[in-house]
Amino acid sequence: MSSIAASARIHPLAFVEDGAVIGENTVVGPFCRIGPRVVLGSDVEVVSNAVITGLTEVGNGCKIHPMAVIGGVSQSLHEAGEDSKLVIGENCVIREGVTMNTGTVGGGGITSVGDRCLFLANSHVAHDCRLGNDIILSNSVMLAGHVHVADRAILSGGCAVHQFTRIGRQAFIGGLTAVHYDVIPYGMLNGNPGVLGGLNVVGMTRAGIERSVIHQVRRAYKQIFDGDGSIREKAAAVRDEFLDCPEALEIIDFIGAESDRAISSPFRGKA
Incomplete structure (x- = not known):
């Protein structure tokens, strides 16, 4: 049975499955689907036409825009339907068409996102990624599985990050960059393949x-x-x-x- 706070507002055209937990003052707009193992914190807004599924926790104050699919199973070839999670921190903004997958048992079973992150349209967070706080993924950024991104990193539009890569704190990745290798904290990477171009002095x-x-x-x-x-x-x-x-x-x-x-x-x- 679902647990929906009295102050939550669920649009009559939304579909909230039995078992979902909806926090105080949370808004679920029309044509959204909230799965049976989803937990939405307080003051969350799911605007419309979004799907939140899987074993997924969304922190307080997040805003999820139309056509986002949050908590889908991993796209790993080894995916076998095992239990795994997606955990999103507080006050994140998830724009149109963003996709985030749950983890895999082989990768630790969890995909995690920190607080105050911004995910612009059509960006993708794959299975077993670990993201810190205050990160920006611009439009169409693609993170492959097991990528780690540290606090305050900025990834510009259309860049693609190879699986198992680490991106250090406050690194800056230029648009359309192919990130094949680890990027040091405060580093600036551009090109295909990505070449380190010095330090992110502006960000520092x-x-x-x-x-x-x-x-x-x-x-x-x-x-x-x-x-x-x-x-x-x-x-x-x-x-x-x-x-x-x-x-x-x-x-x-x-x-x-x-x-x-x-x-x-x-x-x-x-x-």
């Missing part, structure tokens, strides 16, 4: 990072990426030099972490 400044810190991060970036040799070895070699700069250490530790993908660089993809 907007985030309140002081100019002196940006200069330190730039110095670390140059020491890691300039010249020949292994990126990972050079990052490890300069770590002690930047112990007083958390932002530089974040890049160094990101490079040193285990990953299924190589690190995007200024040279990768060039002849």
Whole structure:
């Protein structure tokens, strides 16, 4: 049996299946379908013609626009109908035609999205993706399975991200970029294949990072990426030099972490 808060407003042309949980002041518009294992928090608005299905939780204050399909089963070839989840944080905006899939048992069983994220029209979040807070996916961005995106990253229109790739905090991905490899925190990636083009200095400044810190991060970036040799070895070699700069250490530790993908660089993809 459904649990629908007294203050919720369900349009008579919406279809809410038995078992769904609808929070306080939540609005479900006409021609929406809410599945039997869906939980909508408080102050959610599902505008119209949207489908929310699967084992899906939508946080307080989210707004879901027409033609979005949220919580569909994964598109993995190994999908066998096992129980898995999609969890969306608070105050996210999900625009027209967005698709988000639940996880797979092999990938941990959960796809997760943080708070205050913006998903523009026709963007896609595949199975087992893990997204942080304050992320923007512009129109038609495609995340393959198992992609991790850290806080405040911006992915511009039409870019495509290879499975198992990591995108670091406050990275900026240019429009139509093909993201084959991990992108460092604060990195800027453009092209097909994507080439690292320096640091997202504008984003760092907007985030309140002081100019002196940006200069330190730039110095670390140059020491890691300039010249020949292994990126990972050079990052490890300069770590002690930047112990007083958390932002530089974040890049160094990101490079040193285990990953299924190589690190995007200024040279990768060039002849």
